[in-house]
Amino acid sequence: MALTGRAALLALLGTLAVLFAPRPALAVAAVALLLAALVAIDLALAAGVRPLRLHRAGDRLVRLGETATVELIVENPGPRRARGLLRDAWPPSAGANPRRFVLDVPPGERRRLVTTLTPSRRGDREAVTVTVRTLGPLGIAGRQGSHSVPWSVRVLPPFLSRKHLPAKLSRLRELEGRHPSMIRGQGTEFDSLREYVVGDDVRSIDWRATARRHDVVVRTWRPERDRRVLIVLDTGRTSAGRVGTAPIPLAGELPRNRNVPGGAGIAPGWPRLDWSMDAALLLAALASRAGDRVDFMAHDRAVRAWVSGAGRTDLLATLVNTMAPIEAELIEADSAGMVSAVLSRAKRRCLVVVLTDLNPASLEEGLLPVLPQLSSRHLVLLAAVSDPQVAAMEAGRGTAELVYDAAAAERHSAERRRITARLRRQGVEVVDAAPEQIAPALADAYLALKAAGRL
Amino acid sequence: MSSPTGLAPVNVPGTGESRPTSPTAGSLWRGGRGALLAALLVVLVAVGGVLLSGGQDPGRPLDPESTALTGSRGMAQLLRANGVRVVRVTSVTEAVTAAEGAQSAGGSTLLIGDTSFLDEEEVERLAAAPADRLVVGDQPYLTLLAPGVNPGPAVRTRSREPGCSLPAAVKAGSAYLGGTTFTTPFGGVGCYPANGSPSLISYADEGRTVTVVGDGQFMSNLRLAEDGNAALATNLAGARPTLVWLVAPETPSESGAAPQSVYDLIPPAVGWAVVQLGVVVVLLALWQGRRLGPVVTERLPVVVRAAETVEGRARLYRARRARDRAVSALRTGFVDRVIPRLGLPATATPDAVVGAIVERTGQPAAYVGSALYGQAPADEAGLIAVAAYLDMLERQVRES
Structure with missing residues (x-):
């Protein structure tokens, strides 16, 4: 009533x-x-x-x-x-x-x-x-x-980085060569045989086939295909921190008039998790076009999501659907658990892309001790979103307060550089980029690895 | 790119069919009857308790009709049993009339327990009434009621011995007296002394016996049965066949026309209109207070800016004025950025770094050395200067 x-x-x-x-x-x-x-x-x-x-x-x-x-x-x-x-x-x-x-x-x-x-x-x-x-x-x-x-x-997830996809695909086509490559090198595999035309490298003539066909036949090569890429998304506490400026305002924003030293009035951006998802989607789109198999795992203390064996056409749809309900959990990620989950799922050698944060404390405690198990069997690429706010603080000069801010930011960056160097010494590829650049940077790193035939 | 809206539907719950969720009258009754029964029980117990306990007398001291501990109904009953007519009056006019009426039938005693509601003229009329007077306590206008008796220091009320020759007191023995002590006027008898001053005075004034007691508690229902209290009370108050007992009226404003209050001028319809306005307010509250459906809550993700740890460290630097740590962080960052540009290995010695920078920029080696590896700046101006100098060096290295 x-x-x-x-x-x-x-x-x-x-x-x-x-x-x-x-x-x-x-x-x-x-x-x-x-x-x-x-x-x-x-x-x-x-x-x-x-x-x-x-x-x-x-x-x-x-x-x-x-x-x-x-x-x-x-x-x-x-x-x-x-x-x-x-x-x-x-x-x-x-x-x-x-x-x-x-x-x-x-x-x-x-x-x-x-x-x-x-x-x-x-x-x-x-x-x-x-x-x-x-x-x-x-x-x-x-x-x-x-x-x-x-x-x-x-x-x-909005997949805003899809605007980078055409450029990266054309890079991929360049690499792949719509015209099959004559050069046999690293990262290539046998593609097909065709008739010799003047100008072809005589070293690529396949004599056995020539003998069979009564015609001079050359071999062509193409970049390796059907490699495996496993994208691992860290959903632990470090991925909850907000960085950058949100392209689409997220719910739960703080009021803008916060009195933060060096960052007064700066609205919190997206969580690292959302930027990582964006990068993961671009990488997945690119890798599936390049003919690689893409698997996906989200992990903090347990496996939050697992996508495997999705076909080329429905891979992105499956991925966005899987990613949609994932939120950052406010718990420390269990790196040893993540490594064992990866090892049990990926039997063959693959490119393991770990999207996490270059947080020295949590990496030294968690990932670094167990990294050799992973990098001995797989190629590991660690991608992290850096904080533009720290870069802005580094540039602060003029007053003592701003210089103290800059010093704190410098110290943070130095720690990141140190942990990056340690990771690289262990044979891990590291991509550390600002929120807006992480997706194209990760795609570039993937393309570089592919061109170098390291997959 | 496949559009997400063109995807096959995912396995999400919800068929789109409706189901009423509001409670029906039956379910409301089933759910609420227990609470209703409990509420009814509480009300019944409360009402029964009040009815069984009966009306509690508020307790007026020295009132012959009060059954409270401070009242004096017991004493009035006792007097009536002894054949004394007890007349309870609440005004001077009644008291004087009663006293005059009893004059022919052996006279009367006027018991005055409280004169605070009387004015001077009324007290004079009271004093002129043809009756013996029994005044309790140090009352206003005591000099009119008992001329010659002056109140002395106050003493504790307790059981005291008569210590005098007054027959009423001697017969009664010890009694619960005290309160106020008095000075004895000429020809009077002072009894129940406390610290040497009597707390009961009896003397004759213009042919009437005037008795003043320091405290009336010995006449109360609580004390009446102790010591010789009852005897003293009946001896004092029952000396004459009639006792005129003056008590304060329930509502003191009795004399003359009460001043008319503002509320008496407002017509009664206005009061009822205010009641009706209350109904309006209740209806408005019901209208606005009824929500259209429940309040919807949601679990939102945490909002924490990733830079907060760095900002926290910066605040610590500021708070402790940690120039040494700050400058070392700035120098480390500078060296890390500059060394690759100078073509030096990461393990380059300080001398090699300074030398290479001096070579590239042409700055004095002493300046570069102290900026890079010198003492921590002594004040904040020095810190700012070092930061600016490092910036300048870095720019020159980059541009050279």
């Missing part, structure tokens, strides 16, 4: 009647009785909420930053016209609009209400509940009730 402003207005008019009535006490009672009677009549004549039938239709998937529409179909099987208000409740970060609808469904008919969702963070957004308030003919009181109409919209 619910009352409207009209009930209060009627009571207010009743005040006038009480003021001028000869027997005011009686008038108060009379007004109350009258109001109660009107409310009872309205309640009795309002359409029932319970018999309403509601269905949903619409989008199930949306990329972060885009807008999805979800329809709610309200069917009124009852004998009375359902007039009133309807609220389709979604979690705040789903960005539902409008928040409430004016409902008017004649008996036996149905109406379609469209909610647009503009989510402000990744993950699954579940519809909470639909609440309907139907008013009686007088509009004084109404019935109210809720329906559970389950629906879920999965918000996918």
Whole structure:
């Protein structure tokens, strides 16, 4: 049951009647009785909420930053016209609009209400509940009730780095050569035989085939294919830190007027995890086009997600779907567990791309001691997102405070350089780039490895 | 690129079918009847308790109708049993009328326990009434009621011996007295002395016996049964066939026309209109307070900027003025960046680094050496200067 402003207005008019009535006490009672009677009549004549039938239709998937529409179909099987208000409740970060609808469904008919969702963070957004308030003919009181109409919209990572994909693909084609290469070198494998044309390197003539075909035949080569790439996403505490500026504002931003030394008014960007996902998607897109098999694993203290054996066409779709609900956990990542999970899953040699942070403390405790087990069997590439805020602090000069900030930032960078050098000595490739550059930098590193035939 | 919206639907829950979640009247009754029963039980126990305990007397001291511990109903009963007519009055006019009425029937005793509600003129009329007076305690206008008796120092009330020849006191024996001591007027008898001053005075004034006691507790229901309290009380108050007992009225404003309050001028309809306005407010609250559906909560990810650890270290440097650590961090960063440009190995000695920089930039070797490997700056101006000099060196190395 619910009352409207009209009930209060009627009571207010009743005040006038009480003021001028000869027997005011009686008038108060009379007004109350009258109001109660009107409310009872309205309640009795309002359409029932319970018999309403509601269905949903619409989008199930949306990329972060885009807008999805979800329809709610309200069917009124009852004998009375359902007039009133309807609220389709979604979690705040789903960005539902409008928040409430004016409902008017004649008996036996149905109406379609469209909610647009503009989510402000990744993950699954579940519809909470639909609440309907139907008013009686007088509009004084109404019935109210809720329906559970389950629906879920999965918000996918935006994959903003896909703008880099054409450039990297053309680099790949260059490398691959639409024209098969004549040069046999590292990182190439036998492609096909074709007839000799003038200008071909005589060293590439396949004499055995020439003998069979009564024609001079040369071998052609192409970059190696069908290598394996395993992308490992660290979802531990270090990936929760926010860096850069968010291209799409995420839910849960801090107010902008924070008094932070050297960074006053800087809004927190995206978590490292989201930048890493972006880079992982670009790498996966590139590697699958290059003919390599891409597997994916998310790990902190346990395996959070595992994608293996996805075909070339549905690899990206599977990946974004898998990544969507992953959030950084506020626990220390278990590197030994990660290494053993990789070793048990990847039987053949592959390129293991670990997306984590170059945090000296956690790397020295966690990854470095167990790294030899991994790098002895696989090629390891460690990609980390650096913090542009630290770079900005490094440049601070002029006042003592800014110089102290710069010194702290320098010290942080020196530690990163030291750990990077240690990793490189162990034969690990390291990519350390700013948030906006991490995806292309990782793609470049992959292409360089491929060109060098180290996969 | 395949568009994510063109994908096959993932295995997410939700079929899109609706299910009412609001409670029905039946489920509300089933869920709430236990609580309702408990509430009803509490109300019943409370009402029963109040009804069984009966009305509690607020307790007016020295009131012949009060059954509280400080009241004096016991004494009034005792007097009536002894054949004394006890007349309870609440105004001077009644008291004087009662006293005059009893004049022909052997006279009366006027018991005055509280004169704080009387004015001077009323006290004079009281003093002029044809009756013996029994004044309790140090009352206002004591000089009018008992001329010649002056209050002395206050003493503790306790059981005391009569210590005098007053028959009423001698017969009663020890009694619970004290309170105020008095000076004995000429011809009077002082009894129950405390520290040498009597707390009970009896003397004759214009043919009437005036008795003043320092404290009335010996007449209360609580003390009446102790010592000779009951005897003393009946001896003092029951000396005449009639006892006129003056107590303060329930509502003191009794004399004259009470001043009219502002509220009396407002017509009664306004009061009821205010009640009606209260109803309006309640309805408004019900209208605005009814939420359309539940409050939706959400578990949000943590928001922590990655640079906070670096900022924290910077604050520590600032707080401790750690110039040595700051300058060493700046120097390390400078050397790490400059060494590859100079074509030196990472293991280059300080002399080799300084030499190479001097060669490239033409800066004095002493300056470069002290900026790179010298003492930590003595003050913050020195720190700023070293930072600026390193910047300049780095720019020159890069541009040369």
